[in-house]
Amino acid sequence: MKFESFSGEAKKVKFRGGYNILLKGKPEGAVKVMPEPKVLYLPLRSERFTFSEVLVKDGDRVNGGDALARDPDNHDVPLLTPRAGTVRLKALENHIVLEDVAHRDEHADIAEEEMSHIAQEMGAGGIKRYKLLSLGAWQFFYDAFTGALPDPLGTPQAIIISTLSLEPFVTRGDVLLHKRLLNFTRGLEHLQSLLEYQPIYLAMPDVSSEFANLVRNQIRGYAWAKMLEVPLTYPYDNFAILARRLELRRDKGPIWGVRTEGVLAVDRALTMTKPCTVRIVSVGGMGVNGPAHLKVVPGYPIERIREKYVFEPAARVINGGVLTGRAFTAEDVGIDAECRGITVLPELREREFLGFIRPGWSRSSYSDCFLSSMRKRFAERLTTGMRGEERPCVACNFCEEVCPAGIMPYLVHKYLYADLIEEAEQARVDLCVECGLCSYVCPSKIDVRKQLIEAKVLIEKEKEEIRQEQLRQEEARKQAEEKTE
Amino acid sequence: MKWLLKVIDAVRPNFEEGGKLRLLNPVFEALEHVFFAPGTTTLEAPHVRDPIDLKRFMSMAIISVVPTVLAAFYFFGLRFVAMIIVSYAAGLTVEALFAIVRKEGINEGFFVTGILFPLILPPSMPLWMVALGVAFGVFIGKELFGGTGRNVFNPALVGRCFLSLAYPKTMAKSWVEPSDYLAGALTDWVGPSLDAVSGATPLALAKQGEMGAVSHLFLGSVPGSAGETSAVLILLGGVFLLFTRVASWRTVVSILGSFIVLTGALVAGGAVSYPMAGVFGPVMWHVFAGGLLFGVFFMATDPVTSPTTNAGKWLYGIVIGSTTVLIRNFTGYVEGVTFAILLGNIVAPIFDEIVIGIRIRRLRSEG
Numbered sequence: 001m002k003f004e005s006f007s008g009e010a011k012k013v014k015f016r017g018g019y020n021i022l023l024k025g026k027p028e029g030a031v032k033v034m035p036e037p038k039v040l041y042l043p044l045r046s047e048r049f050t051f052s053e054v055l056v057k058d059g060d061r062v063n064g065g066d067a068l069a070r071d072p073d074n075h076d077v078p079l080l081t082p083r084a085g086t087v088r089l090k091a092l093e094n095h096i097v098l099e100d101v102a103h104r105d106e107h108a109d110i111a112e113e114e115m116s117h118i119a120q121e122m123g124a125g126g127i128k129r130y131k132l133l134s135l136g137a138w139q140f141f142y143d144a145f146t147g148a149l150p151d152p153l154g155t156p157q158a159i160i161i162s163t164l165s166l167e168p169f170v171t172r173g174d175v176l177l178h179k180r181l182l183n184f185t186r187g188l189e190h191l192q193s194l195l196e197y198q199p200i201y202l203a204m205p206d207v208s209s210e211f212a213n214l215v216r217n218q219i220r221g222y223a224w225a226k227m228l229e230v231p232l233t234y235p236y237d238n239f240a241i242l243a244r245r246l247e248l249r250r251d252k253g254p255i256w257g258v259r260t261e262g263v264l265a266v267d268r269a270l271t272m273t274k275p276c277t278v279r280i281v282s283v284g285g286m287g288v289n290g291p292a293h294l295k296v297v298p299g300y301p302i303e304r305i306r307e308k309y310v311f312e313p314a315a316r317v318i319n320g321g322v323l324t325g326r327a328f329t330a331e332d333v334g335i336d337a338e339c340r341g342i343t344v345l346p347e348l349r350e351r352e353f354l355g356f357i358r359p360g361w362s363r364s365s366y367s368d369c370f371l372s373s374m375r376k377r378f379a380e381r382l383t384t385g386m387r388g389e390e391r392p393c394v395a396c397n398f399c400e401e402v403c404p405a406g407i408m409p410y411l412v413h414k415y416l417y418a419d420l421i422e423e424a425e426q427a428r429v430d431l432c433v434e435c436g437l438c439s440y441v442c443p444s445k446i447d448v449r450k451q452l453i454e455a456k457v458l459i460e461k462e463k464e465e466i467r468q469e470q471l472r473q474e475e476a477r478k479q480a481e482e483k484t485e
Numbered sequence: 486m487k488w489l490l491k492v493i494d495a496v497r498p499n500f501e502e503g504g505k506l507r508l509l510n511p512v513f514e515a516l517e518h519v520f521f522a523p524g525t526t527t528l529e530a531p532h533v534r535d536p537i538d539l540k541r542f543m544s545m546a547i548i549s550v551v552p553t554v555l556a557a558f559y560f561f562g563l564r565f566v567a568m569i570i571v572s573y574a575a576g577l578t579v580e581a582l583f584a585i586v587r588k589e590g591i592n593e594g595f596f597v598t599g600i601l602f603p604l605i606l607p608p609s610m611p612l613w614m615v616a617l618g619v620a621f622g623v624f625i626g627k628e629l630f631g632g633t634g635r636n637v638f639n640p641a642l643v644g645r646c647f648l649s650l651a652y653p654k655t656m657a658k659s660w661v662e663p664s665d666y667l668a669g670a671l672t673d674w675v676g677p678s679l680d681a682v683s684g685a686t687p688l689a690l691a692k693q694g695e696m697g698a699v700s701h702l703f704l705g706s707v708p709g710s711a712g713e714t715s716a717v718l719i720l721l722g723g724v725f726l727l728f729t730r731v732a733s734w735r736t737v738v739s740i741l742g743s744f745i746v747l748t749g750a751l752v753a754g755g756a757v758s759y760p761m762a763g764v765f766g767p768v769m770w771h772v773f774a775g776g777l778l779f780g781v782f783f784m785a786t787d788p789v790t791s792p793t794t795n796a797g798k799w800l801y802g803i804v805i806g807s808t809t810v811l812i813r814n815f816t817g818y819v820e821g822v823t824f825a826i827l828l829g830n831i832v833a834p835i836f837d838e839i840v841i842g843i844r845i846r847r848l849r850s851e852g
Contacts, residue, residue: 021533244851316532323531345533348526353486355522356540367537368730369545384526388538389518389590392634395793396542407848410793411841428848436531443537444634450529 013245017404018233019366019437022379023168023322025344027284027291029175034308040098040299041334042079044069047320048149048338049139051079054096060087064106065275067134068096074149079337080109080136082277082297095333098299108273110134128194128270129153135269136276139337140262144239144248144255155198157253159191160246162203163260164230164237167321169284170341173260174211175293176280180264181211185218187267191258192224203228203242234323235435241404244431279339285322286381287312287344299334305342314347316384323436348385355387366398366441391444399438399448405431409438409448416451421458429455486520493517511584515591543593545731547600549722550783553712554604556705559669561608561661562676565711568603568615575616576602579623583632592633594789598623601783602641604712605776605823606648607659609675614652618644638830639790642823649823660686660708688775688819696761702773713779716772723782732786735795739802740781740809745772747810757814777809780822790830794844797836805829 044051051069053076056062062085067078085098110131118126129152132138143150144160163173177184192200204212207229219225228246230236239257248255258266265276277297284291289311296305302317310317318325319332322343352358360370364380372378399409407428415424429452438448499506500513518540527534557565573596580595602619622644627636649656662677664670686708687697701707705715713719726732748768751757759767772778785791785805792801805825812821 023533318530318532322533325530325532327529327532343532348524351490351521351524353489353521354519356538356544360536360541363536365536367535367542368728369537369541373729382533384532385534386523386525386527387534387536388540389523389525391539391590391592392632394539394542394594394634394789396788397793397795400793406851408841408844426845426849428845428851431848431851440531440533441535441537443535443539443542445534445538447529449531 013228013230013242015231015233015236015241015245015404016406017402017437018231018236019402019441020166020232020234020377021168021323021382021440022364022377023285024379024381025169025285025288025291026379027169027172027175027282027293027341029172029178029293031175031178031280031293031295033295034300034304036101036103037297037300037304038099038101039301040081040083040085040101040297041092041301042068042081042096042098042299043332043334043336044079044094044096046336046338047326048147049074049077049079054089056087056089056096058087058089061085062087062098064104064277065109065135067109075133075138075152077139077149078109078134078136079298080275080277082106082275082299092333094331096299106275106277108135108275110273125194126153128190131269131273132266135274136337137262137265137269140258140265140276142239142257144243144257145250147239150254150256154254155195156256158198158243158246158248159195159200159256159258160203160239160242161188161191161200161258161260161263162230162237162239162242164203164205164232165259165340166232166234166237167323168234169282169291169343170321171261171280171282171293175282176260176264177211181214181218183264183267183271184260185215186271187263187265188219188222188225190266190270191263192222195224197224200225201228201242201246202226203230203237205230205232234437235404235433238404238433238435240431240433244405279335279337281335281339282341283309283344284341285318285344286383287315287346296335298337298339301334302328302332302342305335310344312344312346314349316345316347318343318345322382323440324434346381346383348383366402367443386445388443388445390446393444393446396443398441398443402437402441404435404437405433407431409452412455413446413448413451416455421455421462424455425459429459432456490521493521508585511589511591512581515581515584518590539593542731543597545726545729546597546783549726549729549731550600550604550712552718552722553715553779554600556715556718557604557608557711558671560663560676560705560714561711562664562670562673564675565603565608567612568606568608568610568711569600571612571615572603572619573599576619576623579620579628583628587632589632594627594633595623597787598627598640601712602644605641605645605710605779605784607656608661608711609659609678610648611655611659614648614655618648620644621647634789636789637834638827639784639787642784642827642830646823646827663706663708663714665706686775686819688813691759691770691774692819694760696759696767696770699766699770699773702770710776710779713776716778719778719782723778726782726786731788732782733788733791733795733798735798736786736791736802737781739799740785740806741772743803743806744777744810747807748814751810751814771810771813775813775820776822780805780809780826784822785826785829790833792833792837792840794837794840796840797833800836801829801833804832 049071051071053072054069056068062081064083066081068081069079070076083101084104085101088097091097118130133152138152141150165172207227243255268274268276280293282293288309317328363370363372411427412424412429432452436449498504500510576599584591622640626638626640626643630636664676670676703716707714727734748771749764752767753764761767792798808825809821
């Protein structure tokens with residue numbers, strides 16, 4: 001390819017499947033600052049983390065950057081307080097409430113003793129990793145294949161950085177990067193310093209764009225960075241898909257996936273030694289007044305955002321995008337530490353009269369069964385409606401066509417129906433990235449995504465049982481041997 | 486239309502659990518959903534869904550046969566209306582009974598079978614036979630296998646196959662002379678029966694060494710099953726069906742391709758001889774004659790009974806195309822499309838199994 005001058009060759013990759021759902025209410029590029037809150041509600045649970053180990057006591061005064069709790073199952077990743085305030089532990093279930101919130105200078109919650117200890121044990125690299133973890137940057141790292149938090153002390157076979165966010169609607173990479181190009185390239189250098197010779201792949205929508213050229217000029221001469229052009233089709237920004245398309249294999253070690261916000265967090269933690277507590281969260285969807293990007297801190301009351309942006313009285317407010325997000329419930333009071341966007345969908349209210357025989361000029365569909373297939377694709381006003389009755393699978397093959405992972409969702413559906421778990425495993429349901437497209441396109445309205453996830457869980461469980469059984473047998477054998485001795 | 490929704494909401498309790506008519510719930514629901522799209526919403530991710538549903542999907546198939554239905558009126562008379570009504574009434578009864586027993590909704594798939602079935606019958610078929618055939622097709626061909634989506638055979642073809650084996654004489658007597666007036670047979674109840682001595686369908690005549698003009702086959706002014714005669718209108722509906730992607734172009738191309746290649750090879754190699762000169766002429770004549778085009782576009786492309794995998798569709802098409810040629814040329818039957826597609830239905834799951842096996846073997850080494 002033509003842009004190879006600066007650093008190794010850019011990899012050419014081929015994708016399969018994928019589909020863009022065009023939805024009205026795309027958030028604008030401008031970042032708006034929300035007014036300072038008086039009370040923060042920091043959830044103890046987010047998508048990946050459960051901060052079960054609380055480090056503060058009721059009534060404690062904390063400063064911005066202090067660790068409030070940590071997740072012992074995820075390498076002790078901390079929950080940092082973004083602001084100073086008074087801790088209330090019992091005010092709200094599953095939340096740490098912070099009262100009398102004040103915006104003062106944040107500081108890094110790092111123990112000097114520990115730092116020198118780590119410096120002696122592990123050198124400069126160890127300090128960097130310790131800083132990333134304790135300053136809240138590490139939570140922006142993903143294991144490309146599992147989506148889990150990677151081991152901060154491990155060394156990956158490669159890092160994949162993606163500036164794309166293709167799901168409607170999550171925070172866009174270009175919004176985050178606005179005027180922060182230097183921070184971004186500095187973050188890249190920091191990331192590289194964690195590696196030995198392993199490559200960093202930089203996934204971008206257009207490797208010949210102005211922005212890509214700027215990045216290229218900045219990182220000119222860095223042989224470790226490889227640019228990767230990724231078409232703007234959902235979900236090609238998924239780390240597992242990218243890793244597979246790059247032909248990186250799971251058995252050759254972990255791969256770290258980092259998005260734009262992660263690279264910027266790395267820069268903040270390692271260049272300035274400051275905690276990463278501010279998030280830029282998109283607010284988009286049909287039920288939103290002036291969709292935009294908001295600068296908020298974790299714990300920010302969702303109600304305040306609702307009041308200001310959501311005008312639909314009956315709307316579903318989703319934490320994340322419309323295809324993979326989870327609807328906020330009454331128990332979710334504050335923005336969690338991993339929130340990447342808020343999507344608002346109006347609930348279905350009116351049942352359409354003779355809907356299925358209308359020409360469908362204004363109805364955007366994956367199939368070509370509507371008149372709209374004769375016009376250019378357009379954004380549609382979508383609700384939470386199922387838009388049809390659940391029916392048996394008619395083998396239309398749509399799910400396989402859109403599947404970015406190259407598996408056959410209908411086949412797994414049939415295997416599950418017949419209780420054939422082993423066959424489902426053979427059909428590689430583990431490659432599923434849970435993008436949700438199969439459920440979206442299904443004319444029979446089968447919740448394929450849910451079934452695939454269930455199959456994965458079942459298989460994991462069975463494997464675990466087998467492992468336990470083997471351990472037990474091993475132990476029994478050892479005991480028997482000891483006896484004979 | 487608020488008033489209608491109010492009426493529906495008012496009578497609904499009768500059909501729900503505990504209501505007097507709860508057994509008829511599938512029938513009520515089917516009617517309700519014809520008028521009003523269901524009010525169900527998504528429960529979890531993905532929170533939005535594509536507007537395509539099975540109703541829409543199947544409507545496309547029904548729209549695509551509208552030209553051939555009109556052609557049936559034009560060539561063979563208005564009695565065809567009665568055949569459609571009987572077909573729907575009888576088939577729907579079976580479908581509804583099974584829906585009630587299974588406590589599931591009535592599936593839209595039947596509405597396609599109900600219109601396709603009379604189209605593949607001789608135009609003056611006794612109405613009780615239409616009813617029997619469609620009931621047999623739906624019951625044996627679909628419901629016994631578990632209903633829409635689980636059937637192995639195309640129900641309409643099973644019904645026709647049954648009738649042609651059970652009542653061969655009546656079938657042969659039910660062909661109708663196509664109208665050659667400008668107004669067609671639109672003023673008639675049913676056109677005149679074929680002359681028992683000299684009249685026959687084009688394929689039957691060809692067996693006796695007499696081939697009619699291709700232009701008649703193309704327009705449809707020849708005797709034959711109600712919907713199969715007019716090639717041009719079938720192509721019109723077929724292209725529409727391909728355009729909506731309800732029918733797979735792979736199936737269509739592979740059937741027609743293998744049919745043309747094999748017929749061409751047989752004619753060119755001298756294995757069969759026709760009164761028509763050259764290779765191209767007889768091949769085109771065979772493509773337009775009989776039920777081939779109708780079967781290709783509307784029967785073989787049924788997503789349920791054809792293979793799911795794309796590679797499977799190619800193999801399936803080749804089996805159907807070449808079997809049709811073999812039956813037409815080397816057996817006592819004049820027409821082979823019905824049997825060829827049913828044979829294709831049998832092998833479709835096997836092809837799928839093979840293709841899926843290969844794909845799974847390839848997937849094994851992934852990631």
